[in-house]
Amino acid sequence: MFGERLQTRRKMMNLTLEQLATKAGTTKSYIWELENKPDIKPSADLVNRLAKELDCTVEHLVHGDGNxxxxxxxxxxxxxxxxxxxxxxxxxxxxxxxxxx
Incomplete structure (x- = not known):
């Protein structure tokens, strides 16, 4: 699930919710919602920014696959x-x- 992968990657990068939110240009509460509410659908632009800040690919965050x-x-x-x-x-x-x- 997207939220689990996002949270796992964020923690692996030693980032707080607030730090990731600031880097990705969003809010701490929205990052929390993405990690904890499976019905939240972020924009493609935000997913791209999150992937860049988490040093991973969009495919990894969305599907959990890819090299x-x-x-x-x-x-x-x-x-x-x-x-x-x-x-x-x-x-x-x-x-x-x-x-x-």
Whole structure:
């Protein structure tokens, strides 16, 4: 359930209701409602902001599936500047070319 996943992720990130609400641009009481009332349906925009602040994907919050770490990494990678992307690509190439120990 969305509320359980939201609460679990929030606690895993060591965020209070108020801290998450502030970061996501909503209220503490609305976060509480999302976590505890299954009939509450947040907007897609809010779910997206919550996922970003909780360092997970929308799919994880909504459905509880998806390869979260890879998707979060790729989302963050896409927002980087070209110089940083080039640096990361060089690091990845170096790691791939390194023989297995």
């Amino acid at each position: 979260d770490e890879d998707q979060v990494f790729f989302r963050e990678y896409k927002s980087l500047g070209s110089e940083t992307k080039n640096t990361l690509q060089k690091i990845l190439k170096s790691l791939k070319d390194k023989p297995n120990d």
